[in-house]
Amino acid sequence: MREVFKTFKYWPRIFSLLWQTHRGYFFLVIFLNIFSGLLPALLIFLTQILVNYVQSSYSEDLDFSTSLGEFGPIFSVFAIVTILSGISGLILETFKSIYRELLSNVINIKIMNKAINLSYASFENDRIYDNLQRARQDATYKPYQIFEKVMGIIQGTVTLFSVAGILIAWKWWIGFILLLIPISSAWSVLKVGQQIFQVDYQRATEKRKQFYFMHLLTTDANVKEIKTFQLGELILGKYKGLYQKFFAQDKFLLLKRMKIDLVFQILTLIVVVGIQLLVIYESLLGLIAIGSLIAYFQAMTTSQTTSTRLMYNIFEMHQNNLYISQLFTFFDVEEETDRPLSLKQPETSNGFTNTGIEFVNVSFKYPNTNHYVLKNVSFQIKPGETLALVGKNGSGKSTIVKLLNRLYTEYDGLILLNGKELRSYTAKEWSQVITAVFQDFVKYELDVKDNIGFGNFEKSDDIHAINESAILSGSSEIIEKLPYGLDTQLGKWFADGYQLSGGQWQRIAIARSYMKNAEIYILDEPTAALDPESETEVFKKFNEVTKGKIGIFISHRYSAVQYTDNIIVLKDGRIVEQGNHELLIRKKGEYAKLYETQAESYVKTYRPQKLVSSSS
Numbered sequence: 296m297r298e299v300f301k302t303f304k305y306w307p308r309i310f311s312l313l314w315q316t317h318r319g320y321f322f323l324v325i326f327l328n329i330f331s332g333l334l335p336a337l338l339i340f341l342t343q344i345l346v347n348y349v350q351s352s353y354s355e356d357l358d359f360s361t362s363l364g365e366f367g368p369i370f371s372v373f374a375i376v377t378i379l380s381g382i383s384g385l386i387l388e389t390f391k392s393i394y395r396e397l398l399s400n401v402i403n404i405k406i407m408n409k410a411i412n413l414s415y416a417s418f419e420n421d422r423i424y425d426n427l428q429r430a431r432q433d434a435t436y437k438p439y440q441i442f443e444k445v446m447g448i449i450q451g452t453v454t455l456f457s458v459a460g461i462l463i464a465w466k467w468w469i470g471f472i473l474l475l476i477p478i479s480s481a482w483s484v485l486k487v488g489q490q491i492f493q494v495d496y497q498r499a500t501e502k503r504k505q506f507y508f509m510h511l512l513t514t515d516a517n518v519k520e521i522k523t524f525q526l527g528e529l530i531l532g533k534y535k536g537l538y539q540k541f542f543a544q545d546k547f548l549l550l551k552r553m554k555i556d557l558v559f560q561i562l563t564l565i566v567v568v569g570i571q572l573l574v575i576y577e578s579l580l581g582l583i584a585i586g587s588l589i590a591y592f593q594a595m596t597t598s599q600t601t602s603t604r605l606m607y608n609i610f611e612m613h614q615n616n617l618y619i620s621q622l623f624t625f626f627d628v629e630e631e632t633d634r635p636l637s638l639k640q641p642e643t644s645n646g647f648t649n650t651g652i653e654f655v656n657v658s659f660k661y662p663n664t665n666h667y668v669l670k671n672v673s674f675q676i677k678p679g680e681t682l683a684l685v686g687k688n689g690s691g692k693s694t695i696v697k698l699l700n701r702l703y704t705e706y707d708g709l710i711l712l713n714g715k716e717l718r719s720y721t722a723k724e725w726s727q728v729i730t731a732v733f734q735d736f737v738k739y740e741l742d743v744k745d746n747i748g749f750g751n752f753e754k755s756d757d758i759h760a761i762n763e764s765a766i767l768s769g770s771s772e773i774i775e776k777l778p779y780g781l782d783t784q785l786g787k788w789f790a791d792g793y794q795l796s797g798g799q800w801q802r803i804a805i806a807r808s809y810m811k812n813a814e815i816y817i818l819d820e821p822t823a824a825l826d827p828e829s830e831t832e833v834f835k836k837f838n839e840v841t842k843g844k845i846g847i848f849i850s851h852r853y854s855a856v857q858y859t860d861n862i863i864v865l866k867d868g869r870i871v872e873q874g875n876h877e878l879l880i881r882k883k884g885e886y887a888k889l890y891e892t893q894a895e896s897y898v899k900t901y902r903p904q905k906l907v908s909s910s911s
């Protein structure tokens with residue numbers, strides 16, 4: 296029972312959510328539930344009075360007009376209550392549905408608001424991510440279900456007590472027994488509920504994996520590769536394996552619950568039949584009137600069905616109680632504080648003068664890892680300069696870009712812009728300073744206008760600015776050829792969607808980054824999907840856009856890298872060389888090696904080569 300009571304700890308927050316959603320509907324639904332709960336007992340009671348009255352009018356030999364005069368008002372009340380009990384369910388269900396809609400919208404918005412305010416690192420934390428998915432999947436309707444079950448319990452209890460009241464008025468111990476059975480069965484039902492939840496909770500990660508297998512097989516982006524590698528059967532097999540495991544557990548628990556329910560039902564029915572026998576016996580002896588006989592029979596049937604329903608409601612409320620913790624655990628995840636850190640500015644800092652970006656001894660390891668991926672990185676880029684970051688895969692290039700975008704703020708050392716530390720800016724202030732195209736940029740399944748306009752939320756509808764960015768990125772020719780120009784829906788998720796090629800998407804992403812008049816422009820592998828001609832054009836325009844500003848890009852194509860003012864070569868998170876192309880080539884170090892390897896491979900591809908083996 297302690298475990299059961301523990302699950303109630305979120306109730307104040309649930310009711311505060313319900314309260315915030317709509318006070319009017321909150322009270323209306325409670326009132327209608329209590330009212331509907333009273334109606335069955337009222338009907339039984341009126342039936343008893345009516346039938347007993349008819350019976351007594353036979354024996355007392357009343358004339359018709361006297362009978363009608365006394366019978367009329369009672370029957371009118373009976374008729375009104377019958378009509379009310381017929382329509383109350385309909386009215387209650389309608390208002391419940393409206394209220395449920397409002398509540399699920401409030402919760403969805405809360406979840407999204409929470410997601411907006413989480414740090415980037417939170418999304419890389421599997422525990423928080425699991426929690427977000429759980430909250431998204433089923434926690435949105437759980438608070439309402441709890442409310443509904445609580446209402447069901449209130450309604451059921453009102454019905455059960457009022458119906459039991461009719462029987463208690465006859466024989467107190469009968470009503471008492473009818474109340475005792477559901478209470479005594481509650482504990483075993485709740486115990487099974489707890490087990491079901493535990494099984495469900497433990498399988499959360501596997502469940503997510505199962506969902507992922509389904510996602511792999513049913514999402515357009517993956518189908519190409521799945522078909523090529525004929526992975527369908529293999530992935531389906533993994534899905535089925537997990538399903539069989541879950542099914543065996545579910546079946547076991549469902550059968551266990553059925554056994555408990557059966558015991559409870561049989562016990563209740565034995566008691567009900569026993570009492571019905573007693574009613575018949577007493578009525579045969581003439582101890583109770585015929586109206587009371589009918590009323591006691593009805594009261595028994597009603598109390599039996601109500602207590603069964605009550606049991607289900609208690610079970611389901613408990614289940615929802617257990618699941619609701621996931622929603623509030625997610626709401627309690629620490630949010631990213633957008634308070635700038637009051638850092639002591641470095642000695643060398645000269646305030647807001649134009650010193651550009653300075654990395655001073657920056658070391659960094661990703662959250663929950665022990666390995667430094669950047670080690671004592673120091674460099675400077677002055678306004679008006681362009682910098683290329685090069686190095687082998689995994690050397691730390693994108694990590695530098697992520698730090699510059701303020702996605703992680705737990706690093707050692709200092710990152711300064713014009714002498715002021717990056718963390719002393721608010722996230723909002725910093726977002727006005729910087730713009731970027733990431734390696735894995737987003738392909739928004741929206742129209743072209745939004746795909747570009749999203750680069751600057753203040754100008755997201757400014758067609759002139761969007762067209763200018765399109766021209767600078769070289770995407771205006773692509774847009775001109777689209778069926779509805781800027782209004783063309785992109786991607787394949789929605790009707791009339793137009794799918795762009797990889798390079799065309801990349802140009803649109805570059806246009807998006809040019810929407811902002813920023814201080815720092817970053818392109819992380821911006822030309823990976825571009826043909827050589829487009830690549831040259833993109834870099835020419837990049838130099839134009841970043842005139843007087845700071846331009847940083849990452850590229851594995853040394854043809855583009857050689858035109859930047861400065862090149863930083865990274866290896867295992869350390870800067871191993873820096874300087875311009877000529878200097879680094881003369882140095883014959885890491886850069887020269889990487890450059891020559893690439894140049895050589897270009898030359899080699901021009902030599903005709905025989906691709907068949909000598910044995911064939």
Ligand SMILES: Nc1ncnc2c1ncn2[C@@H]1O[C@H](COP(=O)(O)OP(=O)(O)OP(=O)(O)O)[C@@H](O)[C@H]1O
Pocket residue numbers: 419661664668686687688689690691692693694695
């Ligand atoms: N989110 C992350 N969590 C933990 N480790 C990460 C994360 N992202 C990257 N790393 C690790 O950090 C190191 C540097 O990665 P980074 O993405 O900066 O390399 P890169 O030089 O940009 O590589 P590439 O040329 O392949 O894009 C790698 O060892 C990588 O495994």
